Amino acid sequence: MSRIPFIDLKNELAxxxxxxxxxxxxxxxxxxxxxESSRDGVYSxxxxxxxxxxxxxxxxxxxxDAVPSLVSASGAIERWDGNLGPGNLNAWAMMERTMELARxxxxxxxxxxxxxxxxxxxxxGWQAAEAGCLAMCWTNTMPLMPPWGGSDRRVGNNPFxxxxxxxxxxxxxxxxxxxxxxxxxxxxxxxGEKLPLPGGYDAAGNLSxxxxxxxxxxxxxxxxxxxxxxxxxxxxxxxxxLSDGSPTASFDGRTDxxxxxxxxxxxxxxxxxxxxxxxxITAETLDYIxxxxxxxxxxxxxxxxERTQETRQExxxxxxxxxxxxxxxxxxx
Amino acid sequence: MSRIPFIDLKNELAxxxxxxxxxxxxxxxxxxxxxESSRDGVYSxxxxxxxxxxxxxxxxxxxxDAVPSLVSASGAIERWDGNLGPGNLNAWAMMERTMELARxxxxxxxxxxxxxxxxxxxxxGWQAAEAGCLAMCWTNTMPLMPPWGGSDRRVGNNPFxxxxxxxxxxxxxxxxxxxxxxxxxxxxxxxGEKLPLPGGYDAAGNLSxxxxxxxxxxxxxxxxxxxxxxxxxxxxxxxxxLSDGSPTASFDGRTDxxxxxxxxxxxxxxxxxxxxxxxxITAETLDYIxxxxxxxxxxxxxxxxERTQETRQExxxxxxxxxxxxxxxxxxx
Numbered sequence: 001m002s003r004i005p006f007i008d009l010k011n012e013l014a015x016x017x018x019x020x021x022x023x024x025x026x027x028x029x030x031x032x033x034x035x036e037s038s039r040d041g042v043y044s045x046x047x048x049x050x051x052x053x054x055x056x057x058x059x060x061x062x063x064x065d066a067v068p069s070l071v072s073a074s075g076a077i078e079r080w081d082g083n084l085g086p087g088n089l090n091a092w093a094m095m096e097r098t099m100e101l102a103r104x105x106x107x108x109x110x111x112x113x114x115x116x117x118x119x120x121x122x123x124x125g126w127q128a129a130e131a132g133c134l135a136m137c138w139t140n141t142m143p144l145m146p147p148w149g150g151s152d153r154r155v156g157n158n159p160f161x162x163x164x165x166x167x168x169x170x171x172x173x174x175x176x177x178x179x180x181x182x183x184x185x186x187x188x189x190x191x192g193e194k195l196p197l198p199g200g201y202d203a204a205g206n207l208s209x210x211x212x213x214x215x216x217x218x219x220x221x222x223x224x225x226x227x228x229x230x231x232x233x234x235x236x237x238x239x240x241x242l243s244d245g246s247p248t249a250s251f252d253g254r255t256d257x258x259x260x261x262x263x264x265x266x267x268x269x270x271x272x273x274x275x276x277x278x279x280x281i282t283a284e285t286l287d288y289i290x291x292x293x294x295x296x297x298x299x300x301x302x303x304x305x306e307r308t309q310e311t312r313q314e315x316x317x318x319x320x321x322x323x324x325x326x327x328x329x330x331x332x333x
Numbered sequence: 334m335s336r337i338p339f340i341d342l343k344n345e346l347a348x349x350x351x352x353x354x355x356x357x358x359x360x361x362x363x364x365x366x367x368x369e370s371s372r373d374g375v376y377s378x379x380x381x382x383x384x385x386x387x388x389x390x391x392x393x394x395x396x397x398d399a400v401p402s403l404v405s406a407s408g409a410i411e412r413w414d415g416n417l418g419p420g421n422l423n424a425w426a427m428m429e430r431t432m433e434l435a436r437x438x439x440x441x442x443x444x445x446x447x448x449x450x451x452x453x454x455x456x457x458g459w460q461a462a463e464a465g466c467l468a469m470c471w472t473n474t475m476p477l478m479p480p481w482g483g484s485d486r487r488v489g490n491n492p493f494x495x496x497x498x499x500x501x502x503x504x505x506x507x508x509x510x511x512x513x514x515x516x517x518x519x520x521x522x523x524x525g526e527k528l529p530l531p532g533g534y535d536a537a538g539n540l541s542x543x544x545x546x547x548x549x550x551x552x553x554x555x556x557x558x559x560x561x562x563x564x565x566x567x568x569x570x571x572x573x574x575l576s577d578g579s580p581t582a583s584f585d586g587r588t589d590x591x592x593x594x595x596x597x598x599x600x601x602x603x604x605x606x607x608x609x610x611x612x613x614i615t616a617e618t619l620d621y622i623x624x625x626x627x628x629x630x631x632x633x634x635x636x637x638x639e640r641t642q643e644t645r646q647e648x649x650x651x652x653x654x655x656x657x658x659x660x661x662x663x664x665x666x
Contacts, residue, residue, distance in 0.1 A: 074439030074605055076409050106407030109440055134571060149634045150625030162567040164574065173567045175560045197558060205628065223557025225530065227508045230637040234495040234506045237618060238467060241497065242600060244610045249621035267575060272407055277577045285570060288582035292483030295538065301483045304563040 002327055003319030010035035013050060016333045020057050021064045026089055033088045037120040038320045041311035042174075044183025045120035047322045048190075051329050053086075053119070061258050062086050062116050068093055071113075071244070076105035079243055082115025084258060091118035094264050095127050095137065102133055102268035112262045113245025117141075122174030122308070124264070125163030129170035133266040134278070135163045140236040140261050142251045145178055146219045148229035151205075153219065156248040157182065158235045162304075165269060166282045172305035177232035178220040185211040185220075190323065239263045335660055336652030343368035346383060349666045353390045354397045359422055366421045370453040371653045374644035375507075377516025378453035380655045381523075384662050386419075386452070394591050395419050395449050401426055404446075404577070409438035412576055415448025417591060424451035427597050428460050428470065435466055435601040445595045446578025450474075455507030455641070457597070458496030462503035466599040467611070468496045473569040473594050475584045478511055479552045481562035484538075486552065489581040490515065491568045495637075498602060499615045505638035510565035511553040518544040518553075523656065572596045 004012075014031035022030060034053070038046030056062040066085035070078060078101065082090040094110045101108025118124070118139055128135030141156035157178040164171040176182070180199040188195055189211040198207040200214035200221045207221070208214055222228030240247035245261035269275045292301045315321065322330075337345075347364035355363060367386070371379030389395040399418035403411060411434065415423045427443045434441025451457070451472055461468030474489035490511040497504040509515070513532040521528055522544040531540040533547035533554045540554070541547055555561030573580035578594035602608045625634045648654065655663075 072606075076438060077440045077600070077605070105409060107410045107442055134574065146628075147622045147625050147634050149627060149629075149632050150622075151628045152626045154621055154625045162564070162571065164567065164570050171567070171570065173563045175557070175564065179557055179560075223560050224508070224512055227512075227556050230506045231495075231508065233618070233622065233636065234497065234504070237497050237504065237615060238495070240614045240618075241467065241607060241611045242605075244607060247614050247618045249618045252621065267410070272410070272575075273405075274574060274577060278574045281573045281580050282570060285566070285573075285580045285582045288487055288585065289480045289483070289566065292480050292487045293485050294482060295479075295484045296482075299482050301480050303566065 001321045002324055004322050004327065005319050006035060006039050006316055009038065009047065009320050009322065012330060013047075016054060016330070020054065026086070029092060030086055030088055033092065033123050034119060035320070037123065038322060039312055039315050040122070040308045041315070042120050042122065042183070043321065043323070044181065044187045047320075047330065048187065048326050049119060049183070051326070051333065054333050056116070056256070056258075061256055068112065068115070076101050076107055077109040077111070080110055080112045082112050084114060084116060087116030087118045088123070090115045091124050091137075091262060092127065094262070095124040095135070095266070098135070098264040098266045099128060099131055099133050099268065102266040103271055106271045107265070107267045110264045111239065111243035111245075112264070113240075113243035114259050115262055116258055116260065118262065120174065121159035121161045122172055125161040125172040125174060126170060128266050129163040129165040129172060132165050132269050132275070133163075134165065134269065135161070135264070135266045137161050137262065137264040138235045138239060140239050140248050142254060142257045143248050144182065144220065145222055145229065145232065147233070148222065148226035151219060154249070154252075155229060155232045156236055157220070158232045160235060164278065164282060167279065169309050170305055171282065171286075171303050172308065174304075175223070177222055177228045177235070179223050179228075180211075180220070182220075185215055189215065236261075334654045335657055337655050337660070338652050339368060339372050339649055342371065342380065342653050342655065345663065346380075349387060349663070353387065359419070362425065363419055363421055366425065366456050367452060368653070370456065371655060372645055372648045373455070373641045374648070375453050375455065375516070376654065376656070377514065377520045380653075380663065381520065381659050382452060382516070384659070384666065387666050389449070389589070389591075394589055401445065401448070409434050409440055410442040410444070413443055413445045415445050417447060417449060420449030420451045421456070423448045424457050424470075424595060425460065427595070428457040428468070428599070431468070431597040431599045432461060432464055432466050432601065435599040436604055439604045440598070440600045443597045444572065444576035444578075445597070446573075446576035447592050448595055449591055449593065451595065453507065454492035454494045455505055458494040458505040458507060459503060461599050462496040462498040462505060465498050465602050465608070466496075467498065467602065468494070468597070468599045470494045470595065470597040471568045471572060473572050473581050475587060475590045476581050477515065477553065478555055478562065478565065480566065481555065481559035484552060487582070487585075488562060488565045489569055490553070491565045493568060497611065497615060500612065502642050503638055504615065504619075504636050505641065507637075508556070510555055510561045510568070512556050512561075513544075513553070515553075518548055522548060569594075
């Protein structure tokens with residue numbers, strides 16, 4: 001593991017994207033989104049994923065020049081087509097548009113079809129919180145999890161994000177519907193580590209904490225068993241139906257993920273005159289949570305996004321950890 | 334367990350509410366909501382809960398005559414005050430209002446503060462789906478679960494509902510953030526049964542499937558461990574902040590639950606011209622899920638709400654199961 005200064009990591013990624021036909025502005029934003037994921041400790045969706053991003057570009061699955069186009073508008077809700085552009089740039093643009101709608105109408109929604117993998121979902125939660133908005137967003141994915149009671153993969157893990165802005169550090173939840181994200185399971189597998197808790201079933205149908213056994217021939221565990229399976233299905237149906245896009249079912253048999261559906265929603269604290277109430281309610285709630293008796297002596301209770309901010313500070317100070325093999329691979333792109 | 338014809342159950346509940354000062358119209362709707370929960374197999378939030386509803390009325394915690402009042406409006410999003418009226422009637426009225434906003438604007442949101450327990454959350458999902466809307470809604474609750482890493486109860490279990498309308502049977506997800514709802518744990522305890530899977534920790538800190546051990550001195554398990562804890566916190570913050578109402582933290586130390594915060598959202602399929610796409614996408618997706626290979630020979634894969642509809646038909650045909658003790662208690666109210 002090397003520690004690369006954040007700015008060097010970002011510039012290296014941007015350099016590569018410029019060689020793939022990204023404009024200077026787009027290369028800068030796409031590189032920033034990716035490098036910030038690693039900076040925030042979500043290595044699986046940061047530098048570790050970058051070679052796959054470039055591979056999708058090189059194979060034409062991601063259309064470098066494409067930008068989202070408006071399909072239809074109905075007041076505070078709009079439907080857009082992602083035209084298979086870079087998923088991270090599409091999602092960023094759509095959250096910006098969602099917040100414009102929220103500033104005009106109090107709240108705004110955008111349903112996006114025909115886009116690509118957005119990398120770290122939390123990116124768009126931090127983006128919204130930084131701009132003073134409460135936000136929710138989610139994406140569908142290829143079939144990655146069995147529906148509850150089934151053994152073959154027919155629902156997505158459909159990452160889901162909620163964000164609340166706060167002066168002393170935003171509160172951002174970023175969770176996949178699988179107990180562990182594929183990114184995290186891949187990271188543990190890469191590091192040769194077990195998962196901290198059972199995260200799926202092995203090929204023989206036993207609960208397992210071995211990412212290798214789960215990813216090869218096994219099946220991942222939805223959060224809360226049947227609940228995560230059902231929730232994931234609903235997120236898929238909402239995203240696909242509201243965008244008039246593709247549901248997970250339509251990706252059956254694909255080896256590459258593209259043309260997915262996403263949904264973005266934002267509430268502008270300023271337009272809704274709720275800046276004070278958000279500050280008061282979050283302060284009261286986080287004080288209350290932090291004061292819980294820990295299960296283990298000296299244990300700490302965190303709010304969603306709290307550890308992210310600690311990791312961010314550490315990685316900005318000491319450099320962003322990047323796997324040596326990944327860094328070599330990136331340098332050759 | 335007695336089997337009571339649905340109409341008799343509903344009429345008996347309405348009779349009692351009339352003695353508590355409900356208008357004929359309100360008694361009918363409140364009794365219908367409660368009886369339909371038992372009809373649909375959610376006994377914990379139907380007849381089993383009715384004596385507590387009447388107790389709250391008799392003690393003045395539920396204000397029989399109160400109705401929600403508009404606090405502020407901003408386009409498709411409105412803030413209302415529940416004025417401590419009956420929680421089921423308030424929630425019903427707010428979903429109706431949310432759908433009015435959705436018919437005018439494509440989508441609508443209502444944030445409701447200062448209301449009471451809405452009984453079965455799924456009620457308002459079925460209500461919306463029946464009217465041709467996709468919907469989401471959720472409520473906060475008293476502190477019922479420990480935050481992840483903590484041992485005392487400081488987050489709600491915050492039931493969360495999503496609904497998608499469908500001609501051949503609506504798709505409705507209704508889930509609390511605890512692995513098992515308190516209602517279900519109480520039902521299992523009442524029946525002297527273990528839970529089918531571990532649903533919490535006992536007083537000694539061991540995972541347990543014994544509802545008695547979990548409810549007495551133990552702690553409930555959030556779905557997906559830290560994920561359900563974080564999700565529940567976000568639902569609380571959204572509901573309280575958007576309604577300028579009370580967060581779970583403010584209910585610390587209460588023995589009665591009142592003055593809670595809720596959030597409702599609906600998308601009108603007609604206004605958004607998405608009736609065909611919803612029909613196509615749900616058909617494709619449910620066919621795909623149903624065709625999954627079952628884990629157990631002869632096992633079935635269900636979509637959220639599928640079993641509810643089977644139970645509904647069975648209970649309409651054979652009578653609604655009501656616990657003998659509960660039925661005696663109700664008859665004396």
